[in-house]
Amino acid sequence: MSESKLTKKVIGDALMDFCEEKSFTKISIQDLTKKVGLNRQTFYYHFSDKHDLLRWVYFEHSLCYLKSENLSLENWEEQALKMLKAMKEKSTFYLNTVTADPEILMNEFSEITQELFISLFNQMDEEKQLSEKDKYFYARFFSYGCSGVLTNWILEGYQESPLEIATQLFRLAQDIEFFSYRLYSQNET
CATH class of the missing domain: 1.10.10 (Arc Repressor Mutant, subunit A)
Known part of the structure:
Protein backbone atom coordinates (compact mmCIF):
# COMPACT_ATOMS: atom_id res chain seq x y z
CA MET A 1 0.00 0.00 0.00
CA SER A 62 -18.45 -0.29 1.18
CA LEU A 63 -19.26 1.38 -2.13
CA CYS A 64 -16.11 -0.08 -3.70
CA TYR A 65 -18.00 -3.37 -4.11
CA LEU A 66 -20.28 -1.72 -6.68
CA LYS A 67 -17.43 -0.07 -8.54
CA SER A 68 -15.43 -3.24 -9.01
CA GLU A 69 -14.01 -3.90 -12.46
CA ASN A 70 -15.47 -7.39 -12.18
CA LEU A 71 -19.02 -6.18 -11.52
CA SER A 72 -21.67 -7.43 -13.92
CA LEU A 73 -25.40 -7.97 -13.92
CA GLU A 74 -24.75 -11.59 -13.06
CA ASN A 75 -22.89 -10.80 -9.82
CA TRP A 76 -24.65 -7.51 -8.93
CA GLU A 77 -26.58 -9.18 -6.07
CA GLU A 78 -23.42 -10.70 -4.58
CA GLN A 79 -21.53 -7.40 -4.75
CA ALA A 80 -24.48 -5.46 -3.30
CA LEU A 81 -24.63 -8.00 -0.47
CA LYS A 82 -20.93 -7.43 0.31
CA MET A 83 -21.56 -3.68 0.40
CA LEU A 84 -24.58 -4.00 2.69
CA LYS A 85 -22.81 -6.41 5.05
CA ALA A 86 -19.90 -3.97 5.33
CA MET A 87 -22.35 -1.19 6.17
CA LYS A 88 -24.19 -3.22 8.76
CA GLU A 89 -20.90 -4.32 10.32
CA LYS A 90 -20.19 -0.64 11.01
CA SER A 91 -23.84 0.22 11.67
CA THR A 92 -23.14 2.94 14.25
CA PHE A 93 -20.76 4.74 11.89
CA TYR A 94 -23.26 4.68 9.00
CA LEU A 95 -26.21 5.66 11.18
CA ASN A 96 -24.22 8.50 12.72
CA THR A 97 -22.97 9.91 9.42
CA VAL A 98 -26.21 9.45 7.47
CA THR A 99 -28.15 11.09 10.30
CA ALA A 100 -25.74 14.04 10.17
CA ASP A 101 -25.79 14.40 6.36
CA PRO A 102 -27.75 11.86 4.28
CA GLU A 103 -26.92 13.62 1.02
CA ILE A 104 -23.31 12.48 0.98
CA LEU A 105 -24.09 8.76 0.95
CA MET A 106 -27.11 9.24 -1.30
CA ASN A 107 -25.10 11.16 -3.89
CA GLU A 108 -22.14 8.76 -3.86
CA PHE A 109 -24.38 5.69 -4.09
CA SER A 110 -26.58 7.29 -6.79
CA GLU A 111 -23.58 8.15 -8.94
CA ILE A 112 -22.36 4.55 -8.87
CA THR A 113 -25.76 2.92 -9.38
CA GLN A 114 -26.62 5.33 -12.17
CA GLU A 115 -23.69 3.95 -14.15
CA LEU A 116 -24.93 0.41 -13.45
CA PHE A 117 -28.44 1.21 -14.67
CA ILE A 118 -27.11 2.86 -17.83
CA SER A 119 -25.12 -0.30 -18.47
CA LEU A 120 -28.26 -2.37 -17.92
CA PHE A 121 -30.26 -0.22 -20.35
CA ASN A 122 -27.48 -0.41 -22.94
CA GLN A 123 -27.49 -4.21 -22.70
CA MET A 124 -31.28 -4.44 -22.96
CA ASP A 125 -31.72 -1.93 -25.76
CA GLU A 126 -30.59 -4.18 -28.60
CA GLU A 127 -33.14 -2.57 -30.91
CA LYS A 128 -31.76 0.91 -30.12
CA GLN A 129 -35.22 2.22 -29.22
CA LEU A 130 -34.10 4.27 -26.23
CA SER A 131 -32.39 7.59 -26.72
CA GLU A 132 -29.33 8.38 -24.64
CA LYS A 133 -31.43 11.03 -22.92
CA ASP A 134 -34.06 8.40 -21.97
CA LYS A 135 -31.42 5.99 -20.66
CA TYR A 136 -29.90 8.74 -18.56
CA PHE A 137 -33.29 9.79 -17.16
CA TYR A 138 -34.33 6.22 -16.30
CA ALA A 139 -30.96 5.50 -14.73
CA ARG A 140 -31.20 8.64 -12.59
CA PHE A 141 -34.74 7.76 -11.56
CA PHE A 142 -33.86 4.23 -10.44
CA SER A 143 -30.56 5.19 -8.82
CA TYR A 144 -32.22 7.90 -6.72
CA GLY A 145 -34.88 5.40 -5.68
CA CYS A 146 -32.26 2.85 -4.68
CA SER A 147 -30.28 5.45 -2.73
CA GLY A 148 -33.47 6.40 -0.88
CA VAL A 149 -34.04 2.75 0.02
CA LEU A 150 -30.44 2.46 1.23
CA THR A 151 -30.52 5.56 3.45
CA ASN A 152 -33.96 4.62 4.78
CA TRP A 153 -32.62 1.15 5.64
CA ILE A 154 -29.83 2.75 7.66
CA LEU A 155 -31.99 5.42 9.33
CA GLU A 156 -34.65 2.88 10.34
CA GLY A 157 -32.13 0.69 12.11
CA TYR A 158 -31.31 -1.99 9.50
CA GLN A 159 -34.64 -3.77 9.90
CA GLU A 160 -34.19 -5.93 6.81
CA SER A 161 -31.17 -8.17 6.48
CA PRO A 162 -28.47 -7.25 3.96
CA LEU A 163 -29.54 -10.30 1.94
CA GLU A 164 -33.15 -9.09 1.75
CA ILE A 165 -32.10 -5.65 0.48
CA ALA A 166 -29.54 -7.08 -1.99
CA THR A 167 -32.14 -9.51 -3.33
CA GLN A 168 -34.66 -6.71 -3.82
CA LEU A 169 -32.11 -4.57 -5.67
CA PHE A 170 -31.23 -7.49 -7.91
CA ARG A 171 -34.90 -8.27 -8.55
CA LEU A 172 -35.42 -4.65 -9.55
CA ALA A 173 -32.71 -4.98 -12.21
CA GLN A 174 -34.18 -8.30 -13.40
CA ASP A 175 -37.71 -6.86 -13.52
CA ILE A 176 -36.53 -3.88 -15.56
CA GLU A 177 -34.91 -6.29 -18.00
CA PHE A 178 -38.00 -8.55 -18.14
CA PHE A 179 -40.52 -5.76 -18.65
CA SER A 180 -38.42 -3.97 -21.24
CA TYR A 181 -38.20 -7.16 -23.32
CA ARG A 182 -41.98 -7.56 -23.04
CA LEU A 183 -42.45 -3.97 -24.12
CA TYR A 184 -40.15 -4.42 -27.13
CA SER A 185 -41.86 -7.64 -28.17
CA GLN A 186 -45.31 -5.98 -27.92
CA ASN A 187 -44.13 -3.07 -30.06
CA GLU A 188 -42.94 -5.47 -32.76
CA THR A 189 -46.37 -7.13 -33.19
Missing part, protein backbone atom coordinates in the same frame (compact mmCIF):
# COMPACT_ATOMS: atom_id res chain seq x y z
CA SER A 2 1.39 3.41 -0.93
CA GLU A 3 2.26 5.87 1.82
CA SER A 4 -0.49 8.25 0.67
CA LYS A 5 -3.12 5.51 0.71
CA LEU A 6 -1.90 4.34 4.13
CA THR A 7 -2.18 7.89 5.53
CA LYS A 8 -5.70 8.21 4.14
CA LYS A 9 -6.64 4.86 5.67
CA VAL A 10 -5.30 5.88 9.09
CA ILE A 11 -7.32 9.11 8.98
CA GLY A 12 -10.40 7.25 7.72
CA ASP A 13 -10.12 4.65 10.47
CA ALA A 14 -9.89 7.46 13.03
CA LEU A 15 -13.11 8.97 11.65
CA MET A 16 -14.86 5.61 11.87
CA ASP A 17 -13.66 5.15 15.46
CA PHE A 18 -14.78 8.65 16.48
CA CYS A 19 -18.21 8.06 14.94
CA GLU A 20 -18.67 5.14 17.32
CA GLU A 21 -18.35 7.61 20.23
CA LYS A 22 -19.77 10.94 19.10
CA SER A 23 -21.73 12.68 16.39
CA PHE A 24 -20.09 13.28 13.02
CA THR A 25 -21.04 16.94 13.33
CA LYS A 26 -19.02 17.21 16.57
CA ILE A 27 -15.82 15.71 15.10
CA SER A 28 -13.23 18.28 14.07
CA ILE A 29 -10.18 18.05 11.85
CA GLN A 30 -8.16 18.78 14.98
CA ASP A 31 -9.73 15.74 16.70
CA LEU A 32 -8.76 13.52 13.78
CA THR A 33 -5.20 14.79 13.38
CA LYS A 34 -4.54 14.65 17.11
CA LYS A 35 -5.80 11.05 17.32
CA VAL A 36 -3.52 9.85 14.51
CA GLY A 37 -0.52 12.06 15.33
CA LEU A 38 -0.53 14.10 12.11
CA ASN A 39 -0.68 17.83 11.52
CA ARG A 40 -3.58 19.66 9.89
CA GLN A 41 -1.51 20.33 6.78
CA THR A 42 -1.15 16.58 6.21
CA PHE A 43 -4.90 16.15 6.52
CA TYR A 44 -5.54 18.92 3.97
CA TYR A 45 -2.97 17.44 1.63
CA HIS A 46 -5.21 14.35 1.35
CA PHE A 47 -8.72 15.75 1.89
CA SER A 48 -10.36 19.11 1.34
CA ASP A 49 -12.54 18.78 4.46
CA LYS A 50 -14.17 16.14 6.65
CA HIS A 51 -16.98 15.65 4.12
CA ASP A 52 -14.41 14.78 1.48
CA LEU A 53 -12.91 12.31 3.96
CA LEU A 54 -16.37 10.83 4.57
CA ARG A 55 -16.92 10.32 0.83
CA TRP A 56 -13.57 8.55 0.65
CA VAL A 57 -14.40 6.32 3.63
CA TYR A 58 -17.78 5.40 2.15
CA PHE A 59 -16.14 4.35 -1.08
CA GLU A 60 -13.21 2.49 0.46
CA HIS A 61 -15.30 0.70 3.07
